[in-house]
Amino acid sequence: MSRSGTVHANGQELYFEVHGEGPPLILVMGIGYDATLWTLAQVPALSQVFQVVIFDNRDAGRSSKATGPYTIADMADDLAGLMDALDISRAHVLGLSMGGMIAQEFALRHPGRLHRLVLSGCGAAPARVAFDPIRTWNWVKATDRTGELFACQQFTWLFSNAFLRNKEAVQQTIALLTSNPHPVGPEAYDRQAQAYLRHDALDRLADLKSPTLVIVGEQDLLTPPWVCREVADRIPGAEFEIIKGAGSSHVVPIERPDEFNHLVTRFLSSLEAVEVCRRTADSLASLPGSTLHRRR
Numbered sequence: 646m647s648r649s650g651t652v653h654a655n656g657q658e659l660y661f662e663v664h665g666e667g668p669p670l671i672l673v674m675g676i677g678y679d680a681t682l683w684t685l686a687q688v689p690a691l692s693q694v695f696q697v698v699i700f701d702n703r704d705a706g707r708s709s710k711a712t713g714p715y716t717i718a719d720m721a722d723d724l725a726g727l728m729d730a731l732d733i734s735r736a737h738v739l740g741l742s743m744g745g746m747i748a749q750e751f752a753l754r755h756p757g758r759l760h761r762l763v764l765s766g767c768g769a770a771p772a773r774v775a776f777d778p779i780r781t782w783n784w785v786k787a788t789d790r791t792g793e794l795f796a797c798q799q800f801t802w803l804f805s806n807a808f809l810r811n812k813e814a815v816q817q818t819i820a821l822l823t824s825n826p827h828p829v830g831p832e833a834y835d836r837q838a839q840a841y842l843r844h845d846a847l848d849r850l851a852d853l854k855s856p857t858l859v860i861v862g863e864q865d866l867l868t869p870p871w872v873c874r875e876v877a878d879r880i881p882g883a884e885f886e887i888i889k890g891a892g893s894s895h896v897v898p899i900e901r902p903d904e905f906n907h908l909v910t911r912f913l914s915s916l917e918a919v920e921v922c923r924r925t926a927d928s929l930a931s932l933p934g935s936t937l938h939r940r941r
Contacts, residue, residue: 651707654726655719660707661700661727665692668760669733670913672699673724675742675766676779676837677786677829679706686902694910695737700727702747704833706825711836717743717844721750728758737913739763741898742868743837749846749876752853761913762857765905766865766895768872769879770847778802778867783838787831792823802867805894850879857883858912860905862893884912 648663662680670691672683680699691697701708703715703723724747728736737760740748745767752759771777782798789795796819800809808814829837857880861873870887877885886908887893892900 652727652730654730655723657703657711657723657726658709659700659703659723659727659730661698661731663731664688664697664699665695667695668913669736670695670697671724671728671733671736671738672697673738673740673744673747674699674702674705675740675744676841677705677782677834679708679825679827679829681706681825682899685899687898687906690902690906691909694914698727698731698733698736701827702744702837704836705829706827710833714836715840717746717840717846718750718754720747720840721754724748724751725755725758734758735760737761737763739765739909740767741765742767742895743841746841746844746846749850749853752855752857753846753849756854759855762853762855763860763909763912764857764873764876765860765898766862766868766873767876768868769850769876770845771841772843772845773847777842779838779841783835786834796822803895805862805864805892805900807891808894808900847875847879850876851881853880856912858886858908859883860886860888860897860908862895862897862901863887863889864893865895865897867895 651658651660674680679701683699688697702720703711735758738748738751745764748762752762785795785798859873859877861870877883888897888901888904894900898905
């Protein structure tokens, strides 16, 4: 870790970490979790190529607790405020689950701040469905004194059968989560859940201009491939990738990190290659007698 701290952004105090050097890439976490999960598999790999910025959303981890209801759009403005505080004018953004919804709103509200967008395991309109698993999770979170039922709900929907049959891995993951010194409480979780359940950007995705990659696991139960395909189909020119086979769950960045990180790096690095070629061509064209110069 090269740098960490807390900044004031959009009325919130947001905890952040910056890892590595290169083009800025901001990772946005989903409902009820803090940035720690990114450090398991994404930060070590992606920080070799990018300057990776991770942060805790409002009401999560080491960031401030909200004082009232808010929307996904408010959380997108938190991200813009974080970039201001870190003096990042433009960045790639990768969002997982609710983090993908935040990234959608960021792309729509702050298009000039975004290079490329990666959305993993996220829909765009939970407000349109009558029942959503998040509604159940929210009730369990508020009523489960031991946390065992909440963990059961989460693990059943988020992880693959292959993972759930590995009892040692399950226990290790539970130990990791329960040892978090900054757990999300029921009230904070409820505020995030309400923002999640009210989100509807589906009809606005056609206005999204940045190159976009949508990734989903074949066995994702929470946001199955057809949900993510709906998102990709609404975004002009979006690429769509399905990671298939064992471990292709909602948390495919954790269960299948090598394939996930490869897709992300390939998609984002292609832009850097284009930019290098453009800058090189511009430099050559400016030289006296250049063929490129004469053809302009």
